[in-house]
Amino acid sequence: MVGPVRLVGIDGDDTLWRCQDLFDEAEGAFCELVAPWASPAELGEALALRESANRPLFGYGIKGFTISAVEVAVDLSRGDVPARTVQAILDVGRALLEHPVEVLPDAETAVAALARTHKVVLVTKGDLVDQQRKLRLSGLGKHFAHVEIVSEKDPATYEELLVTLECPAEQFVMIGNSERSDVEPVLAIGAWAVHVPYHTTWRSELVGEPSLGHPRRRAVASLAEIPALLES
Amino acid sequence: MVGPVRLVGIDGDDTLWRCQDLFDEAEGAFCELVAPWASPAELGEALALRESANRPLFGYGIKGFTISAVEVAVDLSRGDVPARTVQAILDVGRALLEHPVEVLPDAETAVAALARTHKVVLVTKGDLVDQQRKLRLSGLGKHFAHVEIVSEKDPATYEELLVTLECPAEQFVMIGNSERSDVEPVLAIGAWAVHVPYHTTWRSELVGEPSLGHPRRRAVASLAEIPALLES
Structure with missing residues (x-):
């Protein structure tokens, strides 16, 4: 990057x-x-x-x-x-x-590694209490410097988050499985995005044409690749 | 104060x-x-x-x-x-x-006056989208430097907010109608609280003994009194 x-x-x-x-x-x-x-x-x-x-x-x-x-x-x-x-x-x-929370493979290792080198924030959408419960049961909470549960992941949401955390867009990277929520709005505000695929995608999260060739977009096959990517 | x-x-x-x-x-x-x-x-x-x-x-x-x-x-x-x-x-x-949002008397004037002299944040609990809708329809959004919609108003919630906003507890005052949510947890973390009564209180928000004599608790009859109180 x-x-x-x-x-x-x-x-x-x-x-x-x-x-x-x-x-x-x-x-x-x-x-x-x-x-x-x-x-x-x-x-x-x-x-x-x-x-x-x-x-x-x-x-x-x-x-x-x-x-x-x-x-x-x-x-x-x-x-x-x-x-x-x-x-x-x-x-x-x-x-x-x-439902019990099932942490995905490599998530714990990747988040722990990232937290040693960066300020890491969880940015998730859904019911407030439900997302907090999942975070708690995941055991990953200790790695996050901040948790932001949002009602929509659009450019304005990410811009507000960066104002709150006092970070310029070009120094922020978002990691997630959804092109619509984790990649496109982040690229739109001038930040970086890393797409990590999940085996199934909710139809509401599908986009017509992912921004595959965007200079600030990266893609990995698994979370395990992320720490090395951020050091590159 | x-x-x-x-x-x-x-x-x-x-x-x-x-x-x-x-x-x-x-x-x-x-x-x-x-x-x-x-x-x-x-x-x-x-x-x-x-x-x-x-x-x-x-x-x-x-x-x-x-x-x-x-x-x-x-x-x-x-x-x-x-x-x-x-x-x-x-x-x-x-x-x-x-339901249409009915802003209470003096709210607009008080919040506008406070925003001229202080950093003002909305701290509210409930459904994420519903609270955002109420804020939008209230027309008060422009006065808030930050909006925090929380799942519970306990001491830990207020402590996390102050970490995010990088404010020591003794420089924070919370204003609200609920002794249980807006006053007690705020006093507990070493911050200030101002109680503003509302004509009816939800039974979940009632407490046995309000901390009436607490040195960091203030009470007003109406929001209109708040700007002068903060200057005193």
Whole structure:
């Protein structure tokens, strides 16, 4: 990288710990519960639309997912879904909130190594309490100088973070699995980004054309490569 | 106050804008919807218990309130509550999330005056997106140097905030309506607190014995008194 990077941001969900798989499994459980009234394809489509429509009001996270799922069940059943099924849908959401945290391979080693050479901050989006719980259970909290849980990862969010932490954009690098949230807005404000792939990507995080050739974008196959990359 | 205060924290809900009344009204609407199965007193009690039990998982905020309300309706109706009533309960939560923001008297003048002489930060708890929406609609955002939306207002939260903003505790004052959230934890870490009453207090925010005689506690009848108090 050109010039010294002083501040390192790292994404949480699907970068440091498993997340999207769990949502996919929850959606599967939801489809089984509502199977009497709609096919999995109809349900998946209706849920994605409802979540997207509710997002300005609900933001990201499990509680919003849960409420959207109940709304879809009421709608697609035309008001026939019994209360016990509603409770079972709420329990699917609760199971997500209570799920053990599975730290991804190399995450602990990479974050610990980075923390020895840089100021490292967690930059993650979703429900406040849920993200704090995941951080706590991950055991990674001790490596972070600062934790920022945000409602959206857009250029303005990153700019505000850098103002708070008093870091010029060219001395900041963001590491994460999402081109839309961890790479594009970071490149847009003049900072660096490192993409780390995850085996599945939430459809909301997909972008048409990743900025593959951007001079401030790097890509690695695994978190294990990051410490050496930052020293290069 | 003894020594100069450099950083001013202000609470949002029921300090800068109306909040608890709206939750009380929402609880009333919920009780009407579930009236066939339980009395308002039973419902109020069951809802408070459920919210409290769910709080470690849900945190504060409207989405958690909404899910707890549906759970109570399913329970107290012994599974009889129809899907349309479930949807109506979700709509009560949605109406809270969409409610116009009513800035309290003197809030705009007081915050603007404080921002001319101090670094002012909003310190508020609840759903991330909801609190950001309220701040945006309040029109008060331009006066804040920083916004911190937290999951709990305990001593550790305030200590972390002061580390981030690089301010010693004795140079920080917190202003708010809640003895439990805005006054006690702030006094506990060696900072100053100013209590501003609101006409109603959420039962979760009540404390047994407010620290009335504490040397770093002040109380005012209205936000209008704050700028002069900080100059004294």
